Amino acid sequence: MTYYNRLVKSGISRRAVLRGMGAGVAASTLALPTYLRAQTAGTIKLGYLTPATGPLGLFGETDGYTVQKIREHLGGQLVSSNGNTYAIEILERDTQSNPNKAAELAGDLILNEEVHLMAPASTTDTILPVMEQSELYEAPCISSGAPWQAVIMPRGGGEFDWTYHFFWGLDEALNTFVGLWNGLETNKKVGMLFPQNIDGETWGNDSYGLPVPTKAAGYDVTIPGYFQPRTNDFSAQIAAFKEAGAEIIGGITYPDDLKTFVTQCNQQGFKPKAVTVAAALLFPGGVEAMGELGNGMSSEVWWTPAFPFPSTLTGQDSRALADQWETDQKRQWTQPLGYSHALMEVAIDILKRSTDPLDREANREAMAATDITTVCGPVKFAGTPHKNICTMPIFGGQWVKGEKWPYDLKIVDNSVNQLFEPEQKIVPLAW
Template sequence: MSIDTTKQSRRISRRTVLKAVGAAATTFSIPTVTRADAAGTIRIGFVSPTTGPLGVFGDADAFTLERIRALLGKGLENHGKTYNIEIIARDSQSDPNKASEFAGDLILNKGVHLMVPASTSDVINPVSDQCELNGVPSISSTAPWQSFVFPRGGSSDKPFAWTYHFFWGLEDALGTFVGLWNSFQTNKKVGMLFPSNTDGEAWGNRDYGLPPAVEKAGYTTVVPNKFQPRTNDFSAQIALYKQAGVDIVGGITTPTDLKTFITQCRQQNFTPKVVTVAAALLFPSGIEALGSLGEGMSTEVWWTPAFSFRSSLTGQNSAEIAAEWEAKTGKQWIQPLGYTHALWEVIIDILKRAENPLDRTSIRDAMKATKIQTLVGPVDFSSGPHPNISKTPIFGGQWVKGAKYPFDLKIVDNSLSKLVPTDGKLQPLHW
């Protein structure tokens, strides 16, 4: 879901960053409460996509920030000293260039000690690049680890100095997709749907992406050209799928692009048995936008209220946090809710352990040594597939008609993790 901005972000000059981004910046930060006995103020930069096509990924951020600010109202204890916490939040507006500019402003003008690019590759990668360039520790989540490592020039033997990330990997998502499809009778022909951006390049990669994993599992792939994000015409892709007679469509899109694609599938009489798409099908709003066609759509599942872990900050389990969200917002729970909470569990744990929480190198060293149980599972950077990565669990889910809400997300595949039991089997789509 991102334009490859690695080179672009590296070209952003100090002068550009120091210019008045303030007028364009959307901030939901609040002033720090000054304490007479405070040892200092730890400044945290928080960049998130709360508006624009990726805004659904940032929906839970304001809710969580309000809770975290209340929790830290009396400061943070570290080695017998109390520190004020100032969280300076910026809305990237789903624009990777703005994310990079805001990161530079927070680093060079605000002097943040720690950066948090909250979610999606369009925020995480450009912000992380600025952190690497300027020697600022960064912790992120909510993007496959390959999308974090490889587009930024990383490899298994080439760690980053300042930037760390916890989430599942493409190998896990691909295994989940195959697990879903293996449970259902099809002709094993899969049409691939990928946008022309960083996530599309990662998911469509011939070495580690979806096509080789699916082919290895015994499926035939049909891979059309990547589409431009926000396109209004999927005729070429649909024609190729129809010609090949595919039963399954798999890939990654935004909710807006998937709605356009599904609408045109129906108009052009292409009715696959299964549609399993990452990102776009994560959210109730995306499913509801499809109307009756939303029933039966399938996707990856990162977090649900059924997770058994408890928060290291509040002691609440996932069901309790989801219930609090629904009572506060009047909205159905969303998957990023669990991860944005877990992100702050990790942040606070790092700052409590840092030898000097006002020193960037000290924070980075504490980050590297992280071993904590969070709402989404354990985060441990000593156990990842890459030195800057810790992996978390994933499941396969399907949207069905709901009771309290129009649709409910049910777990129908747990072949990669038995953390949560299944709640049914994959069913065909109703066109």
């Protein structure tokens, strides 16, 4: 059961729980002499939280690297639009992929470290509890790396004063899947694969999940029983897809489950023209794990080296960022890299534009007025679809044989966002 479901089940409000979690931190802060609690004159503190370790570590693996690059670029100083030069500290914290730890760390950064801006990076389990603490203790918070509904709706969906977020939404991701399938000649029959967990329940929901835009686009949908994560037998699902004549598979899985499913499809003679799933295909390792069967897999795309926007900090384009990562880390670029950089771009831009970057109120006003084009695209809080949200570009992608690495992710569909043209057209799975 997730952190948030446990709160609901217990009958205790999130605000009450978070206030309790921060009580010890607040008490220790109040016990300090005034001169120790005072803000360090001329030093801006930026709190950066990431799931650097734990089961969500792949989402946070580019954060520490990017933060260090930005530190080096800034040289420990920030020149504000008010004409002053400030020292700047970026305080990194590892949430360990644990929402309770994220809330605890956020409370400490806000109340003890007295940071001037919070920046939680990537995944709902990191961002949502940090947002809750930031709203509760009135600290400006800018975030990215989770579908916006996941960090707005659990808090009631209303407007907020201290927390802003830029990323695409679940609805846009779902429509991206349909856009991918529209690029193929098929019988318009889709089999859907969902795990028996919160992700499966969300993506498979008949009111707002993947079946909704798929049916609206004229596709027939078959949903057999949800599978247990880490199962070693997908025979029932494959049999149902065969009987329905499905030529497309869509849904959400994690890498090990997708590898098992695709391997058994091949063994049992079920060879759809497209396998398009979320989560499992975000990272190169998940595709490589399938060997030759990984060729042609498709998914949503957050960011790739094909994005054409230069960094407002370093001037590098996305290709240069990816190349630098691969040279430095000896590993293939990965989608969160772009958003690690974009989050730092927006955070630094807020502090530069603030009339007083040592004042949280001034930083909140600068955050709400953000209007910047990052390596991931334009960020501006214009009031739609929500006061505190800016939706970002999302595309459809297909993994193809690479030259430098086993597979590379190419943008093949721009039906949801037309900021730039696809790199190539989607092709059916070869099997």
